[in-house]
Amino acid sequence: MPLTTTYWLEHAWLGSHTEPGVALDVTDGRITAVRTGADTPPPGATVLRGLTVPGLANAHSHAFHRALRGTVQVGSGTFWTWREVMYSVAQRLTPDSYFALARAVYAEMALAGITAVGEFHYLHHAPGGTPYADPNAMGEALIAAAGEAGIRITLLDTAYLSSGFGAAPDHHQLRFSDGTAEKWAERVSALEERDGVRIGAAIHSVRAVPADQLSTVARWAEERRAPLHVHLSEQTAENEACHAAHGVTPTRLLADHGVLGPRTTGVHNTHMTDADIALVGSTSTGTCMCPTTERDLADGIGPAAALQKAGSPLSLGSDSHAVIDLLEEARAMELNERLRTHIRGHWTAAALLRAASADGHAALGRPDAGVLEPGAPADFATIALDTVRTAGPVPRLAAETAVFAATAADVRHVVVGGREIVRDGAHVSVPDVPRALAEAIAALRD
Numbered sequence: 001m002p003l004t005t006t007y008w009l010e011h012a013w014l015g016s017h018t019e020p021g022v023a024l025d026v027t028d029g030r031i032t033a034v035r036t037g038a039d040t041p042p043p044g045a046t047v048l049r050g051l052t053v054p055g056l057a058n059a060h061s062h063a064f065h066r067a068l069r070g071t072v073q074v075g076s077g078t079f080w081t082w083r084e085v086m087y088s089v090a091q092r093l094t095p096d097s098y099f100a101l102a103r104a105v106y107a108e109m110a111l112a113g114i115t116a117v118g119e120f121h122y123l124h125h126a127p128g129g130t131p132y133a134d135p136n137a138m139g140e141a142l143i144a145a146a147g148e149a150g151i152r153i154t155l156l157d158t159a160y161l162s163s164g165f166g167a168a169p170d171h172h173q174l175r176f177s178d179g180t181a182e183k184w185a186e187r188v189s190a191l192e193e194r195d196g197v198r199i200g201a202a203i204h205s206v207r208a209v210p211a212d213q214l215s216t217v218a219r220w221a222e223e224r225r226a227p228l229h230v231h232l233s234e235q236t237a238e239n240e241a242c243h244a245a246h247g248v249t250p251t252r253l254l255a256d257h258g259v260l261g262p263r264t265t266g267v268h269n270t271h272m273t274d275a276d277i278a279l280v281g282s283t284s285t286g287t288c289m290c291p292t293t294e295r296d297l298a299d300g301i302g303p304a305a306a307l308q309k310a311g312s313p314l315s316l317g318s319d320s321h322a323v324i325d326l327l328e329e330a331r332a333m334e335l336n337e338r339l340r341t342h343i344r345g346h347w348t349a350a351a352l353l354r355a356a357s358a359d360g361h362a363a364l365g366r367p368d369a370g371v372l373e374p375g376a377p378a379d380f381a382t383i384a385l386d387t388v389r390t391a392g393p394v395p396r397l398a399a400e401t402a403v404f405a406a407t408a409a410d411v412r413h414v415v416v417g418g419r420e421i422v423r424d425g426a427h428v429s430v431p432d433v434p435r436a437l438a439e440a441i442a443a444l445r446d
């Protein structure tokens with residue numbers, strides 16, 4: 001007889017509105033009943049005070065970038081100068097040190113209410129480009145790290161073959177390259193899905209995968225019905241180089257090689273023409289916005305509203321982990337658009353939560369997640385409504401309070417697959433997350 005656990009949610013986000021007093025039954029890791037009108041906790045129920053929302057999906061992560069936090073805030077520069085510092089950290093990582101860092105970073109994500117991460121993973125080989133004894137040792141380290149932190153992972157194993165259009169990888173990039181897309185596919189095919197783990201594909205960018213090899217990666221994802229992600233038009237320099245090499249925009253190039261479609265997500269989609277936006281929208285290609293990274297790297301404000309209107313579902317990611325806070329990503333998308341247009345109210349709190357949960361999970365190959373409904377995975381996070389940032393909400397506007405004023409620090413409880421991974425603001429299986437982060441990052445310094 002499977003065991004059923006009942007949770008009593010003081011307030012629950014049910015997709016369109018905040019409902020007070022909800023009893024939620026969980027059996028075998030899935031939600032089996034959602035009962036409204038529960039004014040008081042049923043006997044034996046676990047009480048979750050605050051606003052419970054579906055688990056958040058961090059649709060774009062490079063776990064090792066967390067080691068750069070703070071150190072890249074000195075001096076001026078651009079995305080391209082930031083990238084040099086990022087490469088120097090990448091050089092020092094081994095499967096063991098990457099496991100320790102990623103375990104701590106994914107635990108930080110868990111504390112922020114994130115129940116699934118899309119890890120855009122391109123650091124495959126030993127320094128110099130020599131494969132490890134297990135050619136997927138780095139990817140397996142990330143999978144193990146997510147398991148220890150209790151969150152789900154979609155490993156978006158990334159093809160990264162060239163430094164620029166027609167240029168061989170530079171010395172930093174040798175660790176990223178499998179040589180050819182066929183060799184990439186051969187290596188990635190050895191990775192196995194398991195409980196909490198999906199294997200997806202990524203094209204680092206049109207800079208990093210030659211045009212004649214794009215379709216090999218797209219076909220691999222198509223055959224497996226796997227998600228396919230790609231950094232797209234984050235920088236104007238990439239658009240210009242693509243034009244010079246191929247006479248088209250990066251979006252057009254991807255479309256011409258069969259990369260766009262409903263299982264594909266373009267990450268950033270910042271500098272796009274009207275024709276690019278129409279192409280992304282008409283193919284139902286997703287858009288993953290990473291507003292805290294895009295502002296940190298001085299990338300620009302992407303046309304998220306226009307992309308969504310054209311048919312592109314929106315997801316959110318913390319990317320370089322300048323901060324790890326999906327609530328901040330969600331409101332930043334809206335607030336950037338307000339600054340750009342001088343108009344308020346482009347997305348409701350409901351629409352922002354959808355990007356931060358259901359549409360994010362769908363972009364990671366989990367279309368059944370991100371809702372508090374029978375049949376969905378029992379993945380949810382409770383945001384406290386009694387902290388200095390959130391106290392005093394109008395009950396029916398609890399979600400508006402959470403999305404526009406709460407931070408990751410207000411997340412109190414997190415459940416993944418019916419298992420509590422964060423209780424009362426503390427991680428259950430990684431006892432001291434700040435210390436784990438400090439030690440893993442210190443180990444990478446000179």
Ligand SMILES: [Zn+2]
Nearest residue numbers: 062120231319
């Ligand atoms: Zn990225």
